[in-house]
Amino acid sequence: xxxxxxxxxxxxxxxxxxxxxxxxxxxxxxxxALMDADLTLAETVIAADLQVDAIQEQIEExxxxxxxxxxxxATDLRVIVTGLRMTADLERMGDLARxxxxxxxxxxxxxxxxPEPRATIVQMGQVxxxxxxxxxxxxxxxxxxxxxxxxxxxxxxxxxxxxxFTLLLSPSWTxxxxxxxxxxxxxxxxxxxxxxxxxxxxxxxxxxxxxxxxVGEPSGAHVIGSAGA
Amino acid sequence: xxxxxxxxxxxxxxxxxxxxxxxxxxxxxxxxALMDADLTLAETVIAADLQVDAIQEQIEExxxxxxxxxxxxATDLRVIVTGLRMTADLERMGDLARxxxxxxxxxxxxxxxxPEPRATIVQMGQVxxxxxxxxxxxxxxxxxxxxxxxxxxxxxxxxxxxxxFTLLLSPSWTxxxxxxxxxxxxxxxxxxxxxxxxxxxxxxxxxxxxxxxxVGEPSGAHVIGSAGA
Numbered sequence: 061x062x063x064x065x066x067x068x069x070x071x072x073x074x075x076x077x078x079x080x081x082x083x084x085x086x087x088x089x090x091x092x093a094l095m096d097a098d099l100t101l102a103e104t105v106i107a108a109d110l111q112v113d114a115i116q117e118q119i120e121e122x123x124x125x126x127x128x129x130x131x132x133x134a135t136d137l138r139v140i141v142t143g144l145r146m147t148a149d150l151e152r153m154g155d156l157a158r159x160x161x162x163x164x165x166x167x168x169x170x171x172x173x174x175p176e177p178r179a180t181i182v183q184m185g186q187v188x189x190x191x192x193x194x195x196x197x198x199x200x201x202x203x204x205x206x207x208x209x210x211x212x213x214x215x216x217x218x219x220x221x222x223x224x225f226t227l228l229l230s231p232s233w234t235x236x237x238x239x240x241x242x243x244x245x246x247x248x249x250x251x252x253x254x255x256x257x258x259x260x261x262x263x264x265x266x267x268x269x270x271x272x273x274x275v276g277e278p279s280g281a282h283v284i285g286s287a288g289a
Numbered sequence: 290x291x292x293x294x295x296x297x298x299x300x301x302x303x304x305x306x307x308x309x310x311x312x313x314x315x316x317x318x319x320x321x322a323l324m325d326a327d328l329t330l331a332e333t334v335i336a337a338d339l340q341v342d343a344i345q346e347q348i349e350e351x352x353x354x355x356x357x358x359x360x361x362x363a364t365d366l367r368v369i370v371t372g373l374r375m376t377a378d379l380e381r382m383g384d385l386a387r388x389x390x391x392x393x394x395x396x397x398x399x400x401x402x403x404p405e406p407r408a409t410i411v412q413m414g415q416v417x418x419x420x421x422x423x424x425x426x427x428x429x430x431x432x433x434x435x436x437x438x439x440x441x442x443x444x445x446x447x448x449x450x451x452x453x454f455t456l457l458l459s460p461s462w463t464x465x466x467x468x469x470x471x472x473x474x475x476x477x478x479x480x481x482x483x484x485x486x487x488x489x490x491x492x493x494x495x496x497x498x499x500x501x502x503x504v505g506e507p508s509g510a511h512v513i514g515s516a517g518a
Contacts, residue, residue, distance in 0.1 A: 124370060131360035141353060141373065148374065229467055237469045238458055244473045 065130050072143050073199055075119050079150040080196030082112050084189055086157035087253060091185030093164040097171040105161035112154035119147045142263050149256040156253045163242060172242040174235040177227050180220055184250040187217045195257045198264050210261050217254040221247050294359050301372050302428055304348050308379040309425030311341050313418055315386035316482060320414030322393040326400040334390035341383035348376045371492050378485040385482045392471060401471040403464040406456050409449055413479040416446045424486045427493050439490045446483040450476050
């Protein structure tokens with residue numbers, strides 16, 4: 061019984077790692093679709109999000125079944141309940157990758173991103189990929205050193221986000237309002253994607269060490285604060 | 290024992306209703322702070338979010354204790370696990386109200402919202418308040434008729450959000466990029482606030498009827514889709 065239970069917990073963890081892989085692939089393809097105005101690629105990202113949602117529902121049902129049949133306590137209970145929160149974050153990351161892809165689709169055959177902010181958005185995409193890959197390995201290995209790197213990666217994302225606002229608000233912005241709106245939303249999608257990934261990793265750390273980082277959002281208003289004030 | 294358990298469930302539900310009251314008040318005050326460039330009011334919203342976070346943590350701890358000591362199954366189990374998801378949504382709504390308040394603070398002594406979109410933002414604030422108030426009464430009463438109204442209110446929010454993009458992208462937008470960025474982010478905050486509230490109400494309905502609405506997000510990219518395509 062006990063062994064079966066731990067097998068179930070392992071399966072839950074493997075499913076979450078699979079979710080990180082899927083949303084990592086989704087954000088990578090969404091970034092390419094956005095840069096290259098690649099409609100077909102954008103459509104594949106939008107369609108693939110259903111798969112992420114399906115894994116989440118499956119994890120939820122299995123977690124409920126474990127709670128009902130095994131009545132876990134203490135650490136086991138916390139692992140399951142925290143796992144539910146983590147899968148909700150991962151599911152949301154899939155939505156955010158889909159939003160980026162939808163923006164690519166909306167502006168096709170043009171790219172939504174004008175020349176000047178392209179380098180920043182490409183880097184935000186790369187940092188997002190790196191963060192979600194590390195989140196996957198934190199789930200798989202519970203490696204606290206990797207978890208520490210994530211904080212640095214998250215700072216890099218915030219800095220890129222601030223850079224985006226600097227570009228947007230500089231007098232040399234000549235791409236008009238529509239592009240500004242697109243870039244603003246896009247920046248927010250990447251930044252939220254990273255926030256959710258870091259939040260997942262922090263939950264793992266909390267399970268391992270019992271130390272709670274504040275899982276807040278540095279984010280939006282803050283970031284404009286630095287750029288626009 | 291059983292009676293005590295149901296007392297605990299009631300307390301959990303009452304705490305969630307209290308959270309709706311707090312985040313409803315927060316979004317109302319944040320809207321006023323934004324419109325009137327009222328720094329003191331903005332600060333109170335930002336500070337008050339800690340209270341929402343504290344209630345969420347309290348609900349989480351008590352839910353874990355209930356799971357550990359009572360080992361609930363079937364409906365009771367679903368109520369608790371769903372309650373955890375609902376409190377996460379409510380906590381996030383508090384963050385979004387705080388974001389609006391931070392934007393108000395950032396642009397003080399000016400209002401972040403230029404004359405033209407003011408009426409729309411005020412309405413978005415009112416719809417957000419109405420939605421969260423109804424969500425509170427759905428939690429308290431499980432009244433399916435009120436839950437139905439929420440779908441209409443949510444459509445109203447989406448329509449206002451689309452209207453905002455129409456204003457932003459019209460040739461008569463003369464307020465420049467910074468105001469466009471602020472209005473874009475603000476619109477997103479209100480729309481996400483409403484999405485979370487509707488998602489909470491849908492979870493209650495699912496508990497009552499067993500019928501799952503898709504708790505997705507009509508949202509962002511979609512909305513730009515209609516306005517910008």
